[in-house]
Amino acid sequence: MLISEFMTDQQLVEGCRQGDRCAQRQLFEQFQRIMYSTVYRITNDEDDAHDVLQEGFIQVFKDIGQFRGVGSLGGWIKTIMVRKALRKIQHEKRYEPLLPDSTAAIIWPDDLSGEVLDQAIREIPAKCRAVFLLIEVEGYAHREVADMLSISEGTSKSQLHYAKQLLRIKLKSWYV
Known part of the structure; x- marks a missing residue:
């Protein structure tokens, strides 16, 4: 299949299961920006986000046979990416101490960007x-x-x- 052809999620999954480099490239290109955005916001570090993205897509291609089509392909990939990002930052405390209740309404300035x-x-x-x-x-x-x-x-x-x-x-x- 030519890379310029658009493949459905089902075709992408099947192509990746068969080791089709065009399918793998299209899957990566289709999801890499949104996944990078997600992992960057979690890791808060560009280098860590790039590492997680790379490790995550390796995991996606390795485990693509486990995707059963229940839910979206993007959701399945995002789960892998989020878990990888959290493992990357696991040295932080798992649970933070509770803060005093601060539920009083706050009026924010109009210039809050x-x-x-x-x-x-x-x-x-x-x-x-x-x-x-x-x-x-x-x-x-x-x-x-x-x-x-x-x-x-x-x-x-x-x-x-x-x-x-x-x-x-x-x-x-x-x-x-």
Whole structure:
């Protein structure tokens, strides 16, 4: 099959199972940008993100025979990438101490930019950052995140709550 031809996910999977380099290249090109974005936001380091991306796609091509077509191919690849990114940063503490409840409403300035918010997100611990990004940015449900990260749904919820507390505290310290 020519590389310029568009292959469906099913054709990509079958081509990769057979070791077709064109299928592998197309799969990589189709998913590498979004996967890099995901792993970079988790690792918070360009070099680590490139390493994770490379290791992740090696794992994808090695395990492509395990993809059963339940759910999307992109979701299956993202699960591999997120788990690789979390392993890369596993030296960080698994659970962070709870913070005092800071649920009081905060009025943010009108000049709060996406760049400032992105910087604040990058400064929270990796494990709760991963949960925050997967739920609040990527739109996954707690059950999906729990499955993806091999954690309980309750842990997903508590890590999201913790991430929001940290963001609130960090942004409040920058603007108050």
